[in-house]
Amino acid sequence: MILMTADTGLSVFDLPLTMMSWARPFLSLAPQTLSQSILPGWIFTGSVNVTEENSRSPATERQVLTEYSYGRQLGRIMDVLHDLIEDWPDAKSHPESVGEFEKMWKEVQKIKNRPAAGRVQRVEGAIRDLRELRDQDPRVFQRLSGELRELLGS
Numbered sequence: 001m002i003l004m005t006a007d008t009g010l011s012v013f014d015l016p017l018t019m020m021s022w023a024r025p026f027l028s029l030a031p032q033t034l035s036q037s038i039l040p041g042w043i044f045t046g047s048v049n050v051t052e053e054n055s056r057s058p059a060t061e062r063q064v065l066t067e068y069s070y071g072r073q074l075g076r077i078m079d080v081l082h083d084l085i086e087d088w089p090d091a092k093s094h095p096e097s098v099g100e101f102e103k104m105w106k107e108v109q110k111i112k113n114r115p116a117a118g119r120v121q122r123v124e125g126a127i128r129d130l131r132e133l134r135d136q137d138p139r140v141f142q143r144l145s146g147e148l149r150e151l152l153g154s
Contacts, residue, residue, distance in 0.1 A: 050065070075112075078104075081101065081105075082101075082105045085101070085102065130145070
């Protein structure tokens with residue numbers, strides 16, 4: 001069965017094509033290709049562009065990045081440098097550069113410790129969920145509490 005419109009005798013499947021014919025002149029006013037940079041110069045996490053132009057071995061660098069992000073690499077370097085500065089007997093003779101680094105290192109440590117508060121809240125929420133689960137589904141509660149006991153070593 002083909003559905004036909006009463007006034008034109010066209011199938012309902014012909015309507016989109018017919019409607020497009022009147023819009024065709026207006027479509028020619030629109031650009032045929034459109035490319036617009038959004039926030040030019042910004043690089044978002046996960047989109048590091050490594051090419052032959054900025055690396056002697058892009059494949060190796062990409063492989064390293066899959067294992068160790070730039071942030072992780074810098075964090076480890078900062079931690080080692082911080083430890084070396086603490087053990088450096090002459091550190092006080094360079095107060096400005098060393099002091100600025102130590103200030104930055106402490107701020108980074110604060111930032112790194114922020115997610116811990118979120119984890120505590122998630123664990124507290126999980127404990128509340130377990131209490132509810134104890135009443136609603138005792139069998140699942142027993143299984144999960146056994147896994148927790150094993151994890152906690154009791």
